[in-house]
Amino acid sequence: MSLFYVKPNGPLRGTVTASGSKNAVLPIMCACLLTDEICEIYSVPPLLDVYVLKEIMESMGVWVQFDEKNEVMKIHAKRISSSDAKHTLWEKIRASFLVAGPVCARTGKVKVPFPGGCKIGSRPVDLHIKGFENMGMKIRQEFGFIEIKGRKLKGTEIYLDFPSVGATENLMMAAVLCEGATVIENAASEPEIVDLAKFLNKMGASVTGAGSTKIVIKGVESLHGAKHRVIPDRIEVGTFMAAAAVTRGDVTIKNVCFEHIRPAAAKIEESGVIVEESGKSIRINAEREVRSFDIKTLPFPGFPTDMQAIFMSILSTAKGTGMITETVFENRFMHVAELKKMGADIKTDGRTAVVEGVKKLSGAKVRATDLRAGAALIVSALAAEGDTEIGDIYHIERGYCDIDKKLMMLGAEIEKRD
Numbered sequence: 001m002s003l004f005y006v007k008p009n010g011p012l013r014g015t016v017t018a019s020g021s022k023n024a025v026l027p028i029m030c031a032c033l034l035t036d037e038i039c040e041i042y043s044v045p046p047l048l049d050v051y052v053l054k055e056i057m058e059s060m061g062v063w064v065q066f067d068e069k070n071e072v073m074k075i076h077a078k079r080i081s082s083s084d085a086k087h088t089l090w091e092k093i094r095a096s097f098l099v100a101g102p103v104c105a106r107t108g109k110v111k112v113p114f115p116g117g118c119k120i121g122s123r124p125v126d127l128h129i130k131g132f133e134n135m136g137m138k139i140r141q142e143f144g145f146i147e148i149k150g151r152k153l154k155g156t157e158i159y160l161d162f163p164s165v166g167a168t169e170n171l172m173m174a175a176v177l178c179e180g181a182t183v184i185e186n187a188a189s190e191p192e193i194v195d196l197a198k199f200l201n202k203m204g205a206s207v208t209g210a211g212s213t214k215i216v217i218k219g220v221e222s223l224h225g226a227k228h229r230v231i232p233d234r235i236e237v238g239t240f241m242a243a244a245a246v247t248r249g250d251v252t253i254k255n256v257c258f259e260h261i262r263p264a265a266a267k268i269e270e271s272g273v274i275v276e277e278s279g280k281s282i283r284i285n286a287e288r289e290v291r292s293f294d295i296k297t298l299p300f301p302g303f304p305t306d307m308q309a310i311f312m313s314i315l316s317t318a319k320g321t322g323m324i325t326e327t328v329f330e331n332r333f334m335h336v337a338e339l340k341k342m343g344a345d346i347k348t349d350g351r352t353a354v355v356e357g358v359k360k361l362s363g364a365k366v367r368a369t370d371l372r373a374g375a376a377l378i379v380s381a382l383a384a385e386g387d388t389e390i391g392d393i394y395h396i397e398r399g400y401c402d403i404d405k406k407l408m409m410l411g412a413e414i415e416k417r418d
């Protein structure tokens with residue numbers, strides 16, 4: 001099992017470039033299943049979740065070519081067959097369930113195992129299923145599989161009980177080939193939803209309202225191939241922002257869409273850190289005192305749950321007391337126990353954590369319990385006293401490509417040991 005070995009090496013300084021967004025590219029890859037023509041995606045991050053989804057799509061007879069060096073992926077779903085991939089492959093990632101909407105829309109049926117992903121809550125797929133049923137699909141759930149059938153899908157009105165990112169994406173993709181119009185109310189408005197809608201429209205779909213809470217999809221007869229560049233990964237950007245803040249460094253991050261990171265930038269600024277926006281770059285200067293702040297995670301444009309653990313690392317050594325309320329997932333404080341091993345002063349009660357800033361954390365042997373929890377440990381280790389050994393880093397590699405190398409370019413000392 002690989003691990004990261006981190007030695008503190010002072011404030012991070014320099015320039016780093018963010019990759020394409022993991023959470024945007026996965027649904028876009030799935031959208032390619034909606035056409036029998038070739039699609040080309042640029043700025044595809046070579047990370048584990050992308051490879052898992054590629055393998056799942058290949059197991060369905062889809063041709064996928066990934067030029068990792070240039071980060072270009074070509075997908076040709078000329079025909080789609082039922083997958084012969086093992087259950088365990090599907091269970092590796094949550095986004096595996098996003099093939100359901102497009103495949104059913106294209107072929108009239110799909111049978112997929114229940115999805116996996118980080119164990120940060122019960123993560124049901126009931127909202128996806130309710131929406132599919134509204135469109136006239138028939139659902140059967142047995143033996144660990146979800147079977148969806150729907151030859152003649154009809155446009156309909158869907159109200160989501162919660163603005164679920166995955167359900168909005170799956171239902172948008174299912175609706176593009178429906179007869180008539182589909183309206184999704186209380187839809188998620190994350191930047192990744194907007195990116196998916198842009199790609200679908202390039203394929204010939206008619207999607208309006210993405211980015212708001214009401215999305216209207218007018219069904220079309222068929223879709224064609226399209227080319228698209230994926231948006232920057234706002235969570236990776238947030239990770240570098242936190243790394244700069246924790247080490248009291250001065251870091252410029254390139255390939256940033258400021259609108260997407262505004263909630264995180266607002267918190268960083270509240271802490272006294274200077275955030276300078278300049279086109280597609282931001283500079284984070286944390287050479288002054290870093291003060292505590294409060295966070296409440298919410299659907300976009302609220303503070304992202306995916307940055308909660310990473311920003312807890314900032315609070316761990318900030319001046320004063322900060323409170324974090326996690327409203328999106330019910331089990332997203334697993335990193336607390338690991339941060340405490342490093343000397344953090346954190347108390348949790350249900351969905352709330354109170355973080356009392358300490359002068360310094362200390363290096364320890366810790367474990368990445370999920371993807372962003374792992375990133376939080378790396379960030380904390382950069383400024384701890386002594387060395388930190390982080391185990392189970394496959395979680396981190398699911399969502400970051402070359403995080404060790406990128407941080408090393410900023411002066412960090414990180415070694416990956418197999």
Ligand code: UD1
Nearest residue numbers: 023095123124125126127128162164165166167306328329
């Ligand atoms: C996506 C992101 C993930 C991020 C999350 C919230 C991807 C691949 N993953 O996950 O990184 O943390 O958005 O921003 O894009 N829920 C239900 N029933 C459903 C669906 C969701 O109850 O059918 C609940 C979930 O349990 C959770 C909340 O809704 O409590 C939000 O989940 P959702 O927005 O669907 O997240 P994902 O799409 O799984």
